[in-house]
Amino acid sequence: MLGALAAVAIAPPALAERGSDGHVNIIYWQAPSTMNPYLSGGTKELEAASLVLEPLARYDQDGNMVPWLAESVPTVDNGGVSADLKTITWKLKEGLVWSDGSAVTSADVIFSWKYCTDPEGGCAQSEKYNDVADVKAVDDRTVTVTFGVAKPFPYGPFVGAQAPIIQAAQFADCLGAKAPECTDANFGPIGTGPFKVTEFRPNDVISFEANSNYRDPAKPAFATVTFKGGGDTAAAGRAVLETGEFDYAWNMQLAPDVLAAMASKGKGQVVSAFGTLVERIMINLTNPDPALGDERATAKHPHPFLSDPAVRQALSMAVDRELLVEIGYGDAGRPTCNVLPAPEIYKSTANDGCMAQDVEGAKKLLDDAGWVPGADGVRQKEGVRLSMLYQTSTNAVRQDFQALIKQWWADIGIETELRNIDASVFFGGDPGSPDTFQKFYADIEMYANNFDGTDPESYMANWECKQAPTPETQWQGNNMPRYCSEDYDALVAQMAQTGKLEERAKLAKAMNDKLMQEYIIVPLVDRGRVSAHSNTLGGVVLNVWDSELWNIADWNRMK
């Protein structure tokens, strides 16, 4: 199925001639520092490099994998992945050449793995090569990757903009500690992509020209590209939507009304696409009371009232997600009832009831559970008052959300105290600080998170029992609510053994539904990526699963 889809996606329209559409201007308000994605984990570098360097397979706009430099995507069904899920065999397309004219061989693929896994190289993408025991050449066009453990999802290495193939001949002397010294190679990598670098000015501007050795003779339509970096989001939006100096602007994180005013000038349009980034509320199932000392916010002490599922459900029911989206994100967001909102096959529909705010329902639920309003309007039961501390990072939109949600919770009789912490401290993960999101010395916290690529296995494993941050683990771990369920852990273990996509989707949905229906996490907004392009630029397909510029070979000038 993937192969068939890929054939459709790649099929060339073969209308235009290479370079016939002249010049295209792209602006990124953060400027790329290098063209080597292995030396920088930043999105801006990955995307700039994706014009030149390509992986064996990448993701399309729907999150489906499409073969790129490889002939097809190996699966268990087509024999490319072994039955024990420990090896995967990739075959390169025939006749592939680098932009300097030399042939792309399996040696280049093996070299890319060696380059990124060298212990002294400080490769930012080394996680993509986790568990790889060996990469061997079968012949000039075929490589076999062997994993140390069974990998139901073996598409980490050489897939996506994070793990492209680099030319062995160019980087041969740049392994390990030598990596940063190869400035020429890092700034002007030889690639297989539709463009090649003519000038790289770090943190400023990159000039590209069409790669005369690109595998599709009709592409790219543009002869040259200017990739300008720097400034601020508003200026980038202005240059595309208001003055028309630029054709494409990346990541337009602007207030919805500002963006709408710019778009109304009629020079360009705003496009958005949704990935897996979800703004969510995490509920602390453990007691953060300072009186507990070292055992504060650990599983030894359950939360006095948030351990009651009725209270957690009421918190979710009282929230008006539509209004949050309208105020905070506009076109760049949509309400969600899932912590795993995408790709499509993983998206559960079992929880959609949360879309409508239900204040009366929430009140009734609390009444039935025995939480009755006291003299000050705050509900209580057996001397426990529903009064909470709600923390998040410092960010204008988040503070707006806090204020709104505090009001809704007050309406159902729950008192909330608000707190915001500087993002570098909150997300900093310093075990010495009491204010990190891992320590969670509060009752409720809010932030956004997502996962790389399309496979949710490790993301869903975040809420395994053993992932709970504790003093013993130096407060590392992703299970902020300290959720602990044998059933859930069993689902995680089962997913690690399951190779079939449909089965995996079923398991991931089951995990998502469990978290949602027990109200461990309250998802609020599915946050999308927003970019802007001029009305004369054709072929833009916004992609959140890979580089935004993934299909720049298909871009053209509309006449």
Add this chain to the structure above:
Amino acid sequence: MLTYTIRRLLLAIPTLIAISLIIFLLLDLAPSDPTANLPLTIPPDVREKIRQSLGLGDPIYIRYLLWCKQFFVNEPLNMLEQWFGWDIGGDRLRVLSWQTRSPVVDLIVQRMPQTLWVVGMSYVVGVLIALPIGIISAYRQYSWFDQVGTFVSMVGFSVPTFFTGVLVIVIFSVWLGWFPSIYDTTHQVTDWQSFLFQIKQMIMPVAVLALFNAAQISRFMRASMLDNLNQDYVRTARAKGMRERTVVLVHVLRNSLIPVVTVIALGVPQIFGGAIITEQVFKVNGLGQLLIISIQGGDLPTVQTLTFIFAVLIILFNLVADVLYGVLDPRIRYD
């Protein structure tokens, strides 16, 4: 004068070494992490490996001495090689930026032209505007010209460039569409057309910065002129029957310029420091933008090298200002 200059230059060496150490310590003790800006999806152990590969594992004094060796020995040797085509040999590690993994000095050389063009030009334009305004304002004190000049100076002083910059972009780029809002650093001036384009893209940033510079200098010029206009020698000149023009432009102006020249010389290092905000607003991407991006990215070697070069320039131009003062004013002698 020569011995004075030499003495000052020698004194500058320990000062600069102390400055470099203080900058290094300040940067190192400040909480900044080169991996802080990476996406949350990159795990902590990978971040730690990146930090190790940048050399952050070494103790602080080793890192300082390494920077000193790279900056004071390796870079000058490298420059000699490049300028004279010599081959000194040896494997010398240059000061590498953490963000771009390329030599910091090359980055600075690359950024210098646009900063000198835009910020330097704005300084020149600012001075050229400021001097006549200051002279006329002082000569016709409290006239309408003086009032308007004072008002414009106050505006230039008090309205920040991030406001005036965006204002002129909205007026001249968005509404009128006369000038580009984004500076093209790759633009080459080869003929009349490209020269016109260069002028067009420079007008707005230069105007915004020139207003700011002119405001400052015109106030100095005015004050200095006022001091001199009431001096006895001016009355003597007039009594001798000299033309008013000669009195003002030759006698008063020359004497009034002495402190102003010093102020102008002291302002020159700021040109090299770039104009951080204006460069950001117009996307000029010169030295100021390099500095701010490096600070944001926790790129210590770049910040260290840049700020140290600024320190050198400041000390140098202080000396230039002192020497100029001595040259212009015969009453002042250092030896």
